[in-house]
Amino acid sequence: MQLLTKFQRLYHTVRPLRFEQIAYRVLYKLFPLRHVSSDSTSFSSADWIWYGPEVVEPSFLGGNQVCFLNLSGQVQSAQDWNSPAFEKLWLYNLHYFDDLNARGSQQRTATQLALVERWIEENPAVSGNGWEPYPLSLRLVNWVKWYNRSKLNKPEIIRSIDLQAKALSKQLEYHILGxxxxxxxxxxxxxxxxxxxxxxxxxxxxGLKILDREIPEQFLKDGGHFELSPMYHCILLWDLLELLHLAQLSGNTKLNTRVESWSDFARKGLIWLKTMLHPDGEVSFFNDSAIGIAATPQQIFVYAQSLGLFVSESVPRPLHTLSESGYSKITMPDHSLIFDHAQVGPDYLPGHAHADSLSFEWSLGLQRVFVNSGTSIYGVGAERLRQRQTAAHNTVVVNGVDSSEVWSGFRVARRAKATLESSSVSSEVVTLTASHDGYCRLSDKVVHRRSVSMMPKKLQVKDILIGRFHSAVAHFHLHPDITAVQKDDTNIMLTLPKGQVVQFKSAFGCRIIKTTWHPRFGQSVPSLKIEVQFKANELATSVTLVKV
Structure with a gap:
């Protein structure tokens, strides 16, 4: 890449950042935390006991055996806590100690205690991955919830919790935010x-000062988390529910004054989550999203009800638009669609964004048919970048470039701005029209406009490219369970596992290509996608239910 191009990309990446992000990044670079020590030799803790739901799968498998992100490993020596043989995200998970509150945790207390004590001994402050602020944060919550419930009397663990909280308070992530x-x-x-x-x-x-600022900032008026990832929405909504639960258990007066406000945000967040689910009960894959990282939606709803938070069972039909987030759901008796007319995320925090503007996901009954990429990996490798690119989503690539300039692992330079132009609902059809300007950075400033129309037995997609272009390709990714058979140049028959049949028809020639789908971290599943090459500025495609 030419030096000027690299400079332009860096400029467009940095320009939207907040001043505090840059200032804190410089501060932590110049003055990293090198030492932290306890102020006292005597520590005590409150006597409330956490009894929240245990929903995540066990990761401490006995002895030194552990498993994270579908990858097993061992912690046999002090060096293994920061082993270069594993990706950083895997090592982060090792330091989270999620197992302390995973399913059946009380049957693993001896194993858990041994690893906690080893962590204290083998991870001196403030060295290694475990002392970075994000794993510090998750581990602190896990240790606090676990300690009293396990009926421990270990002053050294309480002392370590204090030391870790002190270290965290000295390196709060104002350089990242979100x-x-x-x-x-x-x-x-x-x-x-x-x-x-x-x-x-x-x-x-x-902590309360941070939450007082961040909860109204991060939860939009329609209830969605502002990073616009259904997976991260589940994570943050669960965090909010746990804070409400903590207020109940601890009786802390400072928390109790915030319960009403937190509850209002949680209720809206629950409604948002219901909207963004497929009929199979799991989240849609827009931006960084995967199954198995956050609690399942059903677990979230059950937890909320146990805390006295109740929301409507159904999402408004046939059309429900989340205006602030930028997503719409169309629901017909036999099929449903979620349409992305959102921005990439907060201008100053697009790290979990994909170049997926105007993509959609479509289900027939309980079966997903058209799916976006999903997310199986973080880091800065080629596969991470591929999964974020436009071609990994159900939308249009123009001149071989992405709708937003995703790069590295969590960077975005120039971003598409999407606009919902119109919506209409009649007794027979629901239509949404949106556009984005992500290709206006091309020499001929192309605008992509897409209309999706849903009828009881049909989905129609019309793509219009306003401006001149050299090439354009529409991508339609199929769930791995879908069988595709090409009938002729413009017709493909899709068969679902339960025998349903739909006809995919395009105005121009289409072809079936092998690809992969990524429903979980560490998992890539062979799948198919349909590609349609534009032969003019307008492309019409349709999916008709032949056999339901």
Missing amino acids: NHLFANGKALVFSGCFLKGIAADKYLDS
């Missing part, structure tokens, strides 16, 4: 409610 800073605030609140003393009060006040 879900990371939220996790920091939650961890300090849990630590402040668990520990006793002046330091505990400081942790609590610091």
